Amino acid sequence: MKQLKINFDEIQKAMEDITRDSFDYFFDTDTGEVITFSEEILNEVKSRLYDGDSEDIDEDIEYIEFDEEPEIPDWMEDEVEMAMEILFDVVERYVRIPERASSAAFQAMTEFMDTVEDHNLKDLLVASLEGKGAFRKFKDVLLDYPKDRKRWHGYNAKAAKKELIQWLHSIGVEPI
Numbered sequence: 001m002k003q004l005k006i007n008f009d010e011i012q013k014a015m016e017d018i019t020r021d022s023f024d025y026f027f028d029t030d031t032g033e034v035i036t037f038s039e040e041i042l043n044e045v046k047s048r049l050y051d052g053d054s055e056d057i058d059e060d061i062e063y064i065e066f067d068e069e070p071e072i073p074d075w076m077e078d079e080v081e082m083a084m085e086i087l088f089d090v091v092e093r094y095v096r097i098p099e100r101a102s103s104a105a106f107q108a109m110t111e112f113m114d115t116v117e118d119h120n121l122k123d124l125l126v127a128s129l130e131g132k133g134a135f136r137k138f139k140d141v142l143l144d145y146p147k148d149r150k151r152w153h154g155y156n157a158k159a160a161k162k163e164l165i166q167w168l169h170s171i172g173v174e175p176i
Contacts, residue, residue, distance in 0.1 A: 001173065002173055003173075003176050004031070004174070004176065005175075005176055007032070007034065008161055008175070010034040011025075011027065012157070014034060014036070014097040015160065015167075016100055017099070018099040018100060018102070020099065021039065022038065022039055023038055023039065024042060024096065026086050026094045026095065027095045027096075027171070029093055029094070029173060030093055032173075034097065035082070035086065035094070037082075037086075040076075041079045041080055041083050044080050045083045048084075095171050098167065101163075102135075105156075106134070107159075108156050109125075109134075109135075109138050112125075112151075112156070113126060115151075116148060121141070121148060125142075
């Protein structure tokens with residue numbers, strides 16, 4: 001297993017972004033770096049590729065030819081090239097950072113409730129997890145309980161770190 005220095009906060013932030021409507025995140029298994037691309041960059045990459053010709057793309061992205069080279073700002077060009085390198089990663093150096101599973105987050109919330117001593121708060125938290133919008137309702141309940149809210153953030157961070165370490169192990173990385 002490869003040992004890498006890891007920025008846990010960066011990876012956790014990426015995993016917590018479950019909607020991925022503005023950004024997507026990749027992990028460099030050589031350096032431990034988290035690479036973030038905006039949807040704007042990823043959409044530019046997609047617009048450069050041919051839907052029907054994706055099987056014909058050579059493994060070396062430098063040889064991809066376009067009918068017409070699109071006009072984009074210089075600052076974006078480097079990011080587009082990096083995104084293409086990552087998306088066509090033939091040596092499997094880059095791994096997309098997965099979203100945190102909602103089941104794992106839900107489990108962390110239910111386990112946290114077992115640590116709550118205030119019976120009124122515990123009842124409110126149990127009720128918050130029923131029905132639609134459980135995650136938002138759970139966090140909203142904690143707004144009125146600053147000490148428990150702070151405890152929740154610490155508890156959740158530890159649970160997320162465990163999941164993150166399991167994911168790193170699954171891709172052959174031992175965090176240091």
